[in-house]
Amino acid sequence: MLTATVFLPLAGALVIALFLSRPKAIRWFAAGVAIVDFILSIVVFAGYERQAGGLQWVERVTGWVPSLKVEYFLGVDGLSATLVLLTGMLGLAAVFSSWSIQERVKEYFAWLLVLQTAVMGVFTALDFVLFFLFWELELVPMYFLIAIWGTGRKEYSAIKFLVFTITGSAFMLVALLVVFFSTGTFNMADLAGLTGQGLDASQLLLPARLVWAFFFIAFAVKLPLWPLHTWLPDAHTDAPTAVSVMLAGVLLKMGGYGLIRINASMFPQVTQDASLLLAVLGIVNILYGAMVVFRQQDMKRLIAYSSISHMGLVALGLSSLRGVGEQVSPVGLTGAALQMFTHGTITGLLFVMVGLVYERTHTRYIPDLGGLASKMPFIATVFVAGALASLGLPSTSGFVAELTTLIGTFPVWGVLTALGAIGIVLTAGYLLWLLQRSLFGPLPERWHHHPLTDATAVEKVAPALLTVAIFAVGLFPAVLTDTLRVGVEAIVQARFT
Amino acid sequence: MTLHDLFLLWPATALVGTGLLLIGLDLLLREKRALPAVVLAGLAISLAGAITLWGVVEREGPQVGIFGTLRMDAFSLFFAYLFITATALVVLASEPVVRRLQRWQGEYYALVLFASSGMMLLASATELITLYIALELTALPLAALSAFGTDRRSREAGVKFLILSAFSSAVLLYGMVLVYAFTGTTHLDAIGRTVFQTPLDWSIPLGSWALLGGVVLIAAGFGFKISSVPFQMWVSDVYEGAPTPITAYLSVASKAAGFAALLRVFSTAFGLGALQEQWSLLFAGLSAASMTVGNLVAMAQNNIKRLLAYSTIAHAGYILVGVAAVSARAPDQATIGPAGVLFYLAGYTLTNLAAFFGVIAITAQIGGENIEDFAGLGRRSPLLALAITLSLVSLLGIPPTIGFWAKLYIFGSAVRTGLAWLAVVGVINSVLSAYYYLRIVRAMFFLPPKEDAPLRASPSVGTALAFSAGGVVFFGVLPFFLLRLAEIAARIAGSA
Numbered sequence: 001m002l003t004a005t006v007f008l009p010l011a012g013a014l015v016i017a018l019f020l021s022r023p024k025a026i027r028w029f030a031a032g033v034a035i036v037d038f039i040l041s042i043v044v045f046a047g048y049e050r051q052a053g054g055l056q057w058v059e060r061v062t063g064w065v066p067s068l069k070v071e072y073f074l075g076v077d078g079l080s081a082t083l084v085l086l087t088g089m090l091g092l093a094a095v096f097s098s099w100s101i102q103e104r105v106k107e108y109f110a111w112l113l114v115l116q117t118a119v120m121g122v123f124t125a126l127d128f129v130l131f132f133l134f135w136e137l138e139l140v141p142m143y144f145l146i147a148i149w150g151t152g153r154k155e156y157s158a159i160k161f162l163v164f165t166i167t168g169s170a171f172m173l174v175a176l177l178v179v180f181f182s183t184g185t186f187n188m189a190d191l192a193g194l195t196g197q198g199l200d201a202s203q204l205l206l207p208a209r210l211v212w213a214f215f216f217i218a219f220a221v222k223l224p225l226w227p228l229h230t231w232l233p234d235a236h237t238d239a240p241t242a243v244s245v246m247l248a249g250v251l252l253k254m255g256g257y258g259l260i261r262i263n264a265s266m267f268p269q270v271t272q273d274a275s276l277l278l279a280v281l282g283i284v285n286i287l288y289g290a291m292v293v294f295r296q297q298d299m300k301r302l303i304a305y306s307s308i309s310h311m312g313l314v315a316l317g318l319s320s321l322r323g324v325g326e327q328v329s330p331v332g333l334t335g336a337a338l339q340m341f342t343h344g345t346i347t348g349l350l351f352v353m354v355g356l357v358y359e360r361t362h363t364r365y366i367p368d369l370g371g372l373a374s375k376m377p378f379i380a381t382v383f384v385a386g387a388l389a390s391l392g393l394p395s396t397s398g399f400v401a402e403l404t405t406l407i408g409t410f411p412v413w414g415v416l417t418a419l420g421a422i423g424i425v426l427t428a429g430y431l432l433w434l435l436q437r438s439l440f441g442p443l444p445e446r447w448h449h450h451p452l453t454d455a456t457a458v459e460k461v462a463p464a465l466l467t468v469a470i471f472a473v474g475l476f477p478a479v480l481t482d483t484l485r486v487g488v489e490a491i492v493q494a495r496f497t
Numbered sequence: 498m499t500l501h502d503l504f505l506l507w508p509a510t511a512l513v514g515t516g517l518l519l520i521g522l523d524l525l526l527r528e529k530r531a532l533p534a535v536v537l538a539g540l541a542i543s544l545a546g547a548i549t550l551w552g553v554v555e556r557e558g559p560q561v562g563i564f565g566t567l568r569m570d571a572f573s574l575f576f577a578y579l580f581i582t583a584t585a586l587v588v589l590a591s592e593p594v595v596r597r598l599q600r601w602q603g604e605y606y607a608l609v610l611f612a613s614s615g616m617m618l619l620a621s622a623t624e625l626i627t628l629y630i631a632l633e634l635t636a637l638p639l640a641a642l643s644a645f646g647t648d649r650r651s652r653e654a655g656v657k658f659l660i661l662s663a664f665s666s667a668v669l670l671y672g673m674v675l676v677y678a679f680t681g682t683t684h685l686d687a688i689g690r691t692v693f694q695t696p697l698d699w700s701i702p703l704g705s706w707a708l709l710g711g712v713v714l715i716a717a718g719f720g721f722k723i724s725s726v727p728f729q730m731w732v733s734d735v736y737e738g739a740p741t742p743i744t745a746y747l748s749v750a751s752k753a754a755g756f757a758a759l760l761r762v763f764s765t766a767f768g769l770g771a772l773q774e775q776w777s778l779l780f781a782g783l784s785a786a787s788m789t790v791g792n793l794v795a796m797a798q799n800n801i802k803r804l805l806a807y808s809t810i811a812h813a814g815y816i817l818v819g820v821a822a823v824s825a826r827a828p829d830q831a832t833i834g835p836a837g838v839l840f841y842l843a844g845y846t847l848t849n850l851a852a853f854f855g856v857i858a859i860t861a862q863i864g865g866e867n868i869e870d871f872a873g874l875g876r877r878s879p880l881l882a883l884a885i886t887l888s889l890v891s892l893l894g895i896p897p898t899i900g901f902w903a904k905l906y907i908f909g910s911a912v913r914t915g916l917a918w919l920a921v922v923g924v925i926n927s928v929l930s931a932y933y934y935l936r937i938v939r940a941m942f943f944l945p946p947k948e949d950a951p952l953r954a955s956p957s958v959g960t961a962l963a964f965s966a967g968g969v970v971f972f973g974v975l976p977f978f979l980l981r982l983a984e985i986a987a988r989i990a991g992s993a
Contacts, residue, residue, distance in 0.1 A: 065977045067836075067984055068906065129905065133896040142894065143935075147943055155943060159935065166931055170924035173905070177912040177920065204918060 002057050002074040003048075005040040005084065007093065008266040009033055009113035016110045023105040025100075030109040031266075033094040037116065041088025041327040045483065048081040054488045055126070055189055056081075059259040063428075064092075070186055073127040077194060078487025079260065079337055082480060083123040083253055085212075086344045089247035091116040093462035094242035097352045100148060100359055101240065108149055112242060119250045123257060128176050128186040138251065139165055144242070150238040152334035152385070157231075164231040166488040168221035174213035178206050179266070190267035193494035203484060210228045212270040215262050222255030223311050236304035242356025243299065245286040248307050249348035253340045256314045260337065260491070264321060272322050285312025286423035295428045299354045299364040300332040302434060305348050306390065309423055313339045313405050316420055320409040320494060329465060332408025334488045339405055341480060342389075342397035343471060344420045348464040349386040353379060356459060357438070360452050368436065371443030375452040380439045380464045387435055389470045392429040397473035500548025503952035505544030505562040505569045505621075508577050512614040515539025523603020529595075533957070534751060536588045536606045540581050547577040556828035557754060565684060566624040573621035576757045580620075581956060583750040583846050584613045589961035590854045591742040593861040595646070605645060609746070612638040616754035621625065623765065625673045625683040625988035628758055629666070632722070636662040640745060643739035661721060661731040669718025673709030676766070682960035685765040692767060712767060712776055712807055716783075719762075722755030725813045726787040741860065745853030748809045749846040753986035760835055763820070773823050787814030788926040795933045800866050801856055804933060808892060809849065811930060815842055816841050822910040825845060836987035837907035839965050840980055844891070844899035844972065845986055851888035851965035855881060858962060871937055873946020881940045881954060889934040891969045894927050898973035906980070918921035 011310035012033030020026045048056050058075035076084060094112060102106050118141065122136030132257035139162055147158035180186055182204045201208035220226045232252075236244050264271045272276075289309030296302035317336025321328055356379050357372065358364050383395070389396035392403075402424060410417045473480050503510070519535055526532075551574050554560060588609060595602050615634030622628040631655035644655025679684055680691040697705045720728035734742045768777060791811030798804035804957065819841060822834030856866070858881055863870050875882040891900030904927065911920040954962060972979050 065902070065980060067977075067980055068909070133901070136895050136901070138806050140890065144942070147939070155939065162931065162935070163928070166928050167925075172929050174909065174912070174917065174920050177905075177909045178917065179911045181909065205912070205915075244886065405551075 001044065002059050002076065002124050003098040005037060005044055006074065006117055006124055007090070007415070008037050008040065008117075009120070013113035013117075014277070016106060018450040021106065023102075023402045026109050027095075027104050030095050030113060034092040034116075036381070038088040041084045041417060042122075044076060045085040048076065048078065048483055049485050050482055052077070052408050053078070053490055055194055058126075068129070068180075068186070069184070070129045071127045071139040072188075073126045073128045073130065073187065074271045077473075077490065078483045078485065079161060079491075080123045080257070080487070081469050082337065082341055082484050083257060085151075086253065086341050086389050087116065087119050087123060087250045087411055089465065090245055090348050091343060092250075093348055093352060093466055096309070096458060097142060097245060097463040099458050100473070101111070102151065105219075108145070111145050112246075113147070114397045115141040115246060116123035116309070118490070119246070119254065119327070122254050125240060126188045127282045128180065128191070129190055131188060132173065132176060134170070135254070136169060136216050142247075145243045146239045147233060149240040153236045154238045157234040160487065161235040164221050164243065168218035168228075169327075171214040171356055172218035175211045175218075178204060178211050181205060185217060189272075192491070193259055194448060194490065198268075198495055199334075201267060208267055208270050209273075211261055212263060212267045212274070213260065215267075216274075219255040219258035219263065220256065220281075223252060223314060224255065224308065225281050225311075225315055226288055226308070227291075229285075229308050232308060233304040236307070237301045238353075241351060241358070244351040244355070245348045247352055249344040250309055252307065253344060256311070256336065256340045259314070259318055260333065260488075264318060264333070265491050265495055268321070271318070275322035275412075276317040277317050279409070279416050282312045282314070282316030282319060282488075283416050284308060285315060285418050286420050287312075287426070290423050290430065293426075294433075297366050297437065299357070299366060299434070300301040300351070301365075302429070302430070303347060303350050303354060306427065307343070309427065310339065310347070310390075311345045312423070313402065313403075315419070316409050316413075316417070317405040320412045321492070322412050323496065324411050326428065327409060327412070328492055330485065330489045330492040332405060332412070333492065335403075335405030335408045337484050338397075338477075338481060339401040341484075342401040342470070345394075345466050345469045345473075346386055346389045346398055349382070349463060349470065350390060352466065353386060356455055356463075357383075361447070361450075366437050368444065368446075369438040370441045371439070371447070372452065373439045374443060375447065376454040378454045378460065382467055384435055385467055385470070391431045392424055395474045397470065397477070400474060400477040400481075430445040499562075501560075501564040501883070505550070505560055505567055507550065508543040508581075509614040509617045511543040515542070516610035516614075519603045519607045519610070521603075521768060523601075528675070529602045532602060532606055533588055536610065537585060539610065540585050540588075540693070544578075544581050545902055547574050547701065549583065550574055550848060554805050561623075563577065563627075567618070567621050567628040567864075568623040569621055570837075571988075572757075572761070572984040573617070573772060575982060576753065577617050579753055579846060580613050580616045580665065580750055581844060583753070584609060585849065585852050586854070586961045586965055587742050587746045587750075589957045590745065590850075590857050592741075592957040593647075593857065593955055594740045594742055598645070599834055602782055603646075603778070605642070607643050608638040612746075612816055618748055618758075619754045620757035620761070622758070623685045623761065624913055625677070625685070626729075627671065631671060632666060632669070632758065634749065636666070638744070639751060642743045643735055645743065646738065646740045648738075650738035651740065652738075654735040655813065658735045658739075659733055665718050665721030668714055668721075669816070672711045672718055674715025675707050675714065679711065684958045688766040691769060692772060697772070698978060708743070709775065712772065713779065715762060716759075716776065716779060717971065719755055719759040720783065723759065723813045723816075724810050725783050725817060726790045726810065728786070729790070729810045729813075732810055733803050733806045735810075737800060737802045737866075737989075741743070741802065741853060741857045744806075745850055745857075748805070748853065749849050751841045752813065754811065756820075756838055759820065760828035760838060764835060767821075770922075777823040779819050780817050781916055784814045784817035784821055785922045787811065787817060788923060789814070791927045792926050792933075795930070798896035798933070801867055801871070801937070802866055804868070805849070805856070805936075806920050808933070811894070811926065812845055812849070813902065814926070815923060816845070818911050818916070818923055819907045821919065822907075822914040822916060832984065832987040833910040837903075837910040839986050841903040841907050841985060844903035846906065847965045847968040847972070848888050848891040848898070848900055851884060851962060851969055852892065854958060854962040855885035855967060857889065858958050859952065861955065861958070865979055868937060868940050869944075870947075871940040872944035872954070873941070874941040876953040877946050877949065878954075881952060881962075885941065886938055887969055889964050891939060891973065893934050895974065898969050899976060900969070902976040921926040957959045
């Protein structure tokens, strides 16, 4: 089942590359693949038995590379099942927001589907080498997608993205080799304590803090944490819409997932020792990101920086693992995981909307815009909904995630959490300002005779899907949190008590 | 000479015999198209010999022959397979170059076969004199082949290669003399026993110092063959000047042969005893220097052959990581370093051949060898561009290619033997190398083509390219077969 979920997009990409040539056929075929994969991801998520907990949908073939004890080992727990669902959903949204791609259509959709396989693989792989393999595989499609179909300084941004990530993965490679030769296993479930004892830090050939730091660098680049974030605004700004959606929606989550699955679960002691660092970096991300947003005139860059601000909450949630006294509560970590999901849907939605506006106006420069709501009511409405969710309005998923994270972290880091809460106020400020400047107010002269149209039926698919997800989770958070909590509580119980 | 000795020489003599036959046929035949087929037939006979010997070795253990100077074991046969594969692919890819030669077509193929027979002997020699002769048998044909091109650069490459390989042979020979003086024998296993039994004594000026000097000089001699820093200065000029198939051959087979001899000598003669620590550090240093210098200089290159030349210097550095990962610090996994070297060499052979074949296919039609000449290849010939991209991705060490597993394994061996710092240097270097490999990818896919006419590789080059690039992906997805073979071969080398 997981194998199908992971490799279906890749198979689709091969079919597109080898057999299809008409752009229309390619689009609909890619959409079909994405829909089926979304359904598969729903099955994985909904079929996850919450009472049973633990690892499910496990697929394991030992002896792939026997001498290194590398296995083909896939499986999900509550945390990764949720992220698989997110990936399926955003994969679908990405395909439908790529409808207007005209140049080299065949390669574009093939790469987009390869990307989805890589991300799915990262979230489901339970063998360290397999995990790393998918992690690296993701670079190739991203590089091409940004460098060929991007805008502006696209090649610069693509290479910058690549260099940052590949440097991070270089550190990760050394760290995972150290772990392997210290423990003799690549089994992530065992090492993370999902099954078995978990990694014993005293066995390591190198100091545990150093190994932790190597992993941390790799994931901090991806999340991204200040000061390793500088690739993100460039990559986002220059990437095509769908790639921004995937980037913000799921690729950043690979960093958060790695921090939880590897740093926190395999090195609980070091993570607790470093929790002040995590909390401070989280706060810096939240506040620095939010303040930089105010200076942005490009809509995509603005949302990119808001992503940085929002991902700070993930680090903040992780820092709550320090606990109060001997008590470690899973609430903060649940909040962080929930934040990953909700940020994926919300920011994904915002990028889709920016993309739709850009296609019509051919500018993302905010001072050039204004009053668009009168010309394109659907786009404006959904844009507003997404922005409200992003600023954490109750009844949207953004509210639930932020609240849970802050509640979980407050008992541990009182003052710092309070500082982080200021970020929410700033978020409200810049998002409302953005809406006001771009969608409302008088329509500038230049757009009066411009044929600005509302979204077409195909274009409405992605926004509708993501909006439904946002409000569904906002109104019935239990849909998600019940499963997430199973995963997070297992980690906390196994490794932090 | 007994029948058994001849049997052991089967793979090598098949090649020499085919070479002689080719020179004769060249005189008789008017139509030269049959020549490559004869070469491939000779290689097939040699392969049959290697497979038969593998069966014998599996049943009865390593076979020693010709007065104890040759040893056929899984290690030698692993390299025999590797050389046969590389030679076959290079012969296929030589077709456009040979077609342009007016004369000496038979000699071209014959020289290739002579060189490959030398490499096979080199991988199986267990005695210093035999090893030296095998080395010369490898180097002289390659020098002649480097000069086979029609322009001045090629002649310069031939002379340069000849002079520097003579120089390095002299250094090697002098090292061998010192070792002989210390131990009184030229047989590797006897040297190993003497070195092991004699306690090191650093107080007298000759004695252990002389032995160490011999070891360093031998290492330096091999350093030329494997093109490691600081013995790399011949590489870029020779690689640029030689005909491209020969460059490809030099970069994989000749380098692999150098590593075969290096591993054999160092694991058999100096593999036990206290010296291991010293030479392990020496190779670790050479490795770090090779990777770094190779990658940094490659960044500045614009000629694709020079770029790949520096890239092979960097790869010599990655492979040396496995040589430095000696058993002394990980007795439970004594062969992890050598196994890494063999596995890496196999993967690197396929990968680098694919890259050079791509260059051959393009330069055969465009005539240029600079990165700009690759512009727009993604549009002019998508399959060719894909194959080259795969090989570059593999050189970079990104899945799903064999290069990823090779790097994983060899850096793993460094971590296992307490050389984590070397692994860190290695991965940082891999990141650096992304810069220049991606420049080629960028030219192929992002730059507009100079002209729109589609490009086609000739059938034989296309076949060679398809085989090597296909192998890169095939073993990238299913590496275990190759890895298993490398581990078997390395185990026997370690215990010798």
